[in-house]
Amino acid sequence: MEFTLLQPNNQRCANGLRWGILNVQAPTTAELLNHPLVQQALEDAWADSLADDAARRHQEGGWVYADLGSGAITTRRASAGATANIGLDHPPTVPGAVVVATFHTHPNPSAEGWDPGPSTDDMQSAFILGVPCLIRADDGVHATGPDSRRGGLAGGPGFPP
Amino acid sequence: MTILPVTAAHALAVAQADALQAYRDLAPYRVQVALEADGWHVDYQLKDPHRKGGGPHYVIDATSAMIVSKRYEQ
Numbered sequence: 001m002e003f004t005l006l007q008p009n010n011q012r013c014a015n016g017l018r019w020g021i022l023n024v025q026a027p028t029t030a031e032l033l034n035h036p037l038v039q040q041a042l043e044d045a046w047a048d049s050l051a052d053d054a055a056r057r058h059q060e061g062g063w064v065y066a067d068l069g070s071g072a073i074t075t076r077r078a079s080a081g082a083t084a085n086i087g088l089d090h091p092p093t094v095p096g097a098v099v100v101a102t103f104h105t106h107p108n109p110s111a112e113g114w115d116p117g118p119s120t121d122d123m124q125s126a127f128i129l130g131v132p133c134l135i136r137a138d139d140g141v142h143a144t145g146p147d148s149r150r151g152g153l154a155g156g157p158g159f160p161p
Numbered sequence: 162m163t164i165l166p167v168t169a170a171h172a173l174a175v176a177q178a179d180a181l182q183a184y185r186d187l188a189p190y191r192v193q194v195a196l197e198a199d200g201w202h203v204d205y206q207l208k209d210p211h212r213k214g215g216g217p218h219y220v221i222d223a224t225s226a227m228i229v230s231k232r233y234e235q
Contacts, residue, residue, distance in 0.1 A: 084184055108235050
């Protein structure tokens, strides 16, 4: 039996148990990209990236968390990155929650020859960190890395072991 | 032994001049230069494997030092 994480809080399963207690599968990339809070976080990061300002454009990003009790999705922002890189390897601890994805922007324009999609480093770091990597670029949203948090929701706060 | 008109150092200098304009700061990157059949491949990759982002990738003609192709990852 499998339960998805993106259910209304406190919803009960057919057997009467709270779904969150039984759930061990982390949300998938598709589920996260459909979540309004994740979509908003991507758009906020995009706006803060100043993509239209050639002199000041830079990467922004952060982390997506799933609460282990309720399944609620929350996000946190990282410090601003550089022109074409950002450090997302030290997520803040959110009590009772684990990191289920990272997100960041690719603000440099495709029209000037920049590749809007995931870089080789994006893909490699996503598999090292063990969570999906969500990207907002000028041609839309991209993803790379594992389809969901490695090992499910186990493994304690932060990234999976 | 064949003496190439364009050395690895020359190819790197050509790539670096372009990369600095686009990326402003190349300190986070490790660079690899390799001679392939189509020219010098100059590839920048992040030193920290946990970091998100990307670097530039070039093919530099080994006889003219012209940039044959380039790809800006981010």
